[in-house]
Amino acid sequence: xxxxxxxxxxxxxxxxxxxxxxxxxxxxxxxxxxxxxxxxxxxxxxxxxxxxxxxxxxxxxxxxxxxxxxxxxxxxxxxxxxxxxxxxxxxxxxxxxxxxxxxxxxxxxxxxxxxxxxxxxxxxxxxxxxxxxxxxxxxxxxxxxxxxxxxxxxxxxxxxxxxxxxxxxxxxxxxxxxxxxxxxxxxxxxxxxxxxxxxxxxxxxxxxxxxxxxxxxxxxxxxxxxxxxxxxxx
Numbered sequence: 001x002x003x004x005x006x007x008x009x010x011x012x013x014x015x016x017x018x019x020x021x022x023x024x025x026x027x028x029x030x031x032x033x034x035x036x037x038x039x040x041x042x043x044x045x046x047x048x049x050x051x052x053x054x055x056x057x058x059x060x061x062x063x064x065x066x067x068x069x070x071x072x073x074x075x076x077x078x079x080x081x082x083x084x085x086x087x088x089x090x091x092x093x094x095x096x097x098x099x100x101x102x103x104x105x106x107x108x109x110x111x112x113x114x115x116x117x118x119x120x121x122x123x124x125x126x127x128x129x130x131x132x133x134x135x136x137x138x139x140x141x142x143x144x145x146x147x148x149x150x151x152x153x154x155x156x157x158x159x160x161x162x163x164x165x166x167x168x169x170x171x172x173x174x175x176x177x178x179x180x181x182x183x184x185x186x187x188x189x190x191x192x193x194x195x196x197x198x199x200x201x202x203x204x205x206x207x208x209x210x211x212x213x214x215x216x217x218x219x220x221x222x223x224x225x226x227x228x229x230x231x232x233x234x
Contacts, residue, residue: 017050018043020091024084028063028075029216030103036071036096038086050088057083057095075100102134104149107213107223110191114229117196119203124173127193128228130154130211132186132221148190152213156194157181160208167207167230169194196230206231 017040024036040050054071056063062082066072073084079102083095110129117123132152136145156169158180169179171194178199184192196207210225 016043017041017048017089017091020052020086020088020093022084022086022093022096024071024096024098026097027099027101028073029101030075030078031219032103032216033066033072033074034098036073036084036086038071038088038093040088040091052086052088054084054086057085062100063098073098078102102147102149103215103217104132104152104213104221105135106133106146107131107154107211107221107226108133109211109226109228113227114231115196116231116233117198119198119232119234123198123232124170125196125230127195128156128209128211128230129191129193130213130226131190132192132213133190148186148188150186150188150190152186152190152192153183154186154192154211154213155181155183156192156209156211158196158207159210160206161204165204166199166202167204168197168199169209170197171195198232203232 019041020038021041022036022038025034028034038052040048042048053068054065056065061076062080063073064076066074078100081097081099083097085095086093107130110131115125117125132149134147134149136147164178164180169182182194184194186192196209207230209228212224213221215221
């Protein structure tokens, strides 16, 4: 979140309006909207009732303010940084920078989706890896471009066995805590992963793990869930 304020008057009458404080998310995903917040402050630091109007500070339409009173804003151009500012009673805030992010349109497994792990009991599977990406269609009819997306949450869940017990999701080879659902953020390459650790007996005949990603608006990313099967064998 960004928080900015600007002053109108110097020291003196503390009952006068002196600042406009602004807060807003630092990023906005395609198809989503954000609503910034602002308040007018007097010299005591108290909020003062006032009308606040919102606008973009860019000549190019990176952001569009749909409602100047609420500040509800959507992204026009993806992969750029737009700026919002607020006005009230002669005050103008410093611009708030907001990055515009592409909405993921595909999730897919990277590598094998079935893994057979040799026992003994203290065994860990290979990485169950997925990629979250944005697919850009070629205007000339050529191959589409897949752009990996960083910083996107992927939820991994053990769906079989249904009852928690002898297996857990881990991010490394040294963790033993029982976790059946975990949220992993994609890295710079758009990848997220977990592993499955066998904690003890009884050994399930198989373990099913599903990976699901959602857009900021809550829609499930196409390709979700990716399904992995892990088997522990002598």
